[in-house]
Amino acid sequence: MLVTLNVVALVQEDATADQLTEALARVQGIHLGIRHVATGERPRNQLASDEQPDIILLELGGNEAEDLHEVEQILHQTGGRVVVFVICGQSDSFTVRRMLGLGVRRVYARPLEVQGLVLDVIECMSEKRSRVQRARSHKGALTAFVNAKGGSGATTLATNVACTLAARHKHKVALIDLDVQFGAAALGLDLRVGSDITNALFQPERIDPLFLQALMIEHASGLHVLPAPGDLTEVDTIRPGATSALLQAALDLYEVVIVDVPRLFVPWTLEALRMAHPVLLVSQKSLVTIRDTKLLLERLPLNGVPREQIEVVNNRAQSRIASLDIQAMKRTLKLECIHRITNDYATAVAAQDRGVPVDQVNRRSAMTQDIERLAAYLHSSLSGEQVRSPGLWDRLFRRRA
Numbered sequence: 001m002l003v004t005l006n007v008v009a010l011v012q013e014d015a016t017a018d019q020l021t022e023a024l025a026r027v028q029g030i031h032l033g034i035r036h037v038a039t040g041e042r043p044r045n046q047l048a049s050d051e052q053p054d055i056i057l058l059e060l061g062g063n064e065a066e067d068l069h070e071v072e073q074i075l076h077q078t079g080g081r082v083v084v085f086v087i088c089g090q091s092d093s094f095t096v097r098r099m100l101g102l103g104v105r106r107v108y109a110r111p112l113e114v115q116g117l118v119l120d121v122i123e124c125m126s127e128k129r130s131r132v133q134r135a136r137s138h139k140g141a142l143t144a145f146v147n148a149k150g151g152s153g154a155t156t157l158a159t160n161v162a163c164t165l166a167a168r169h170k171h172k173v174a175l176i177d178l179d180v181q182f183g184a185a186a187l188g189l190d191l192r193v194g195s196d197i198t199n200a201l202f203q204p205e206r207i208d209p210l211f212l213q214a215l216m217i218e219h220a221s222g223l224h225v226l227p228a229p230g231d232l233t234e235v236d237t238i239r240p241g242a243t244s245a246l247l248q249a250a251l252d253l254y255e256v257v258i259v260d261v262p263r264l265f266v267p268w269t270l271e272a273l274r275m276a277h278p279v280l281l282v283s284q285k286s287l288v289t290i291r292d293t294k295l296l297l298e299r300l301p302l303n304g305v306p307r308e309q310i311e312v313v314n315n316r317a318q319s320r321i322a323s324l325d326i327q328a329m330k331r332t333l334k335l336e337c338i339h340r341i342t343n344d345y346a347t348a349v350a351a352q353d354r355g356v357p358v359d360q361v362n363r364r365s366a367m368t369q370d371i372e373r374l375a376a377y378l379h380s381s382l383s384g385e386q387v388r389s390p391g392l393w394d395r396l397f398r399r400r401a
């Protein structure tokens with residue numbers, strides 16, 4: 001399996017840039033971005049505040065105190081999730097030890113011995129491959145819904161798929177509403193909110209399965225919901241570590257965890273997408289939405305969300321011209337299969353207004369049945385009856401193109 005590794009090199013010397021380009025360009029799957037740091041400039045100024053590549057290669061000037069401070073700041077800014085390699089001229093062994101102690105993976109002396117660095121980068125790639133494989137082997141345990149454009153139906157699908165998995169497939173299911181600013185999962189199920197997800201996200205040190213259990217609200221379907229306050233909560237201070245601690249605790253407690261992820265691509269939301277398999281990218285057939293779907297399919301892998309884990313859902317599909325729709329969408333997005341949910345606005349809105357799952361409004365609606373098929377797909381992935389061939393799946397469930 002080919003995984004892609006996003007490597008950002010913050011370099012000071014042209015010679016280093018040339019060496020890195022020469023050595024890493026040959027390694028398949030590596031996206032290398034070289035950024036030149038001017039004399040006197042801080043390397044971290046070249047990184048966006050929410051940027052999380054897989055690897056940062058950081059070339060430093062040799063001023064011990066400044067270099068240590070820079071390393072510390074970059075490790076802090078990236079939440080400890082990024083592998084940092086340092087390249088520097090004349091670091092003494094004390095400084096090197098301090099850098100390693102802070103979390104730097106390795107320190108290379110200049111002139112750079114590129115072979116060692118290439119081996120280290122390849123090792124990072126195989127670590128990433130193992131992470132992806134681990135997640136793949138548990139497909140369906142943690143599923144994220146995220147829309148490619150606001151209003152595409154991510155919340156509707158997350159909520160209804162979660163209810164179906166709990167009520168029909170009898171799984172122990174948690175629905176986590178990560179949309180802390182506009183979350184509507186609890187509203188859509190008419191649940192009264194007491195505590196909410198911010199109790200966990202703002203106190204990550206308190207998160208464990210027991211703490212999480214106390215925050216969950218039970219729905220009649222058997223589903224447990226962790227609601228969002230939906231009141232424009234300040235999100236800048238949420239750390240990716242809080243998301244992973246929360247989802248890890250949820251996975252300890254529940255068989256199936258469904259996350260409704262807002263369309264906000266910052267480290268703490270990307271963390272949820274990185275952990276999830278599959279990431280269901282909810283799209284619709286409009287030009288702008290398809291453009292954004294294509295963009296996200298290209299860009300999310302550069303932010304650590306494995307491409308292999310992203311699947312597209314064509315929501316609000318029109319029944320009469322559906323097959324034409326889906327073929328065009330598949331061609332544009334270069335995808336072999338796309339999940340398809342029929343448009344039924346009357347049922348969707350009535351369910352939302354009444355605060356009930358769609359099957360309680362119209363059991364026979366094509367939309368309700370498509371949602372049930374999507375839940376069945378996750379159920380089968382989870383129980384290992386994974387449908388390997390999209391062709392077979394097509395024949396079993398004709399609506400999934």
Ligand SMILES: Nc1ncnc2c1ncn2[C@@H]1O[C@H](COP(=O)(O)OP(=O)(O)O)[C@@H](O)[C@H]1O
Pocket residue numbers: 147149150151152153154155156157282315316317341342343344345346348349352367
């Ligand atoms: N398959 C569907 N057919 C018709 N309307 C839908 C469908 N799915 C969602 N909707 C409606 O679209 C609107 C936006 O849905 P929502 O789930 O809130 O989107 P998102 O979470 O992606 O912003 C809601 O009014 C919802 O009832």
Ligand SMILES: [Mg+2]
Pocket residue numbers: 154155156179
């Ligand atoms: Mg939503």
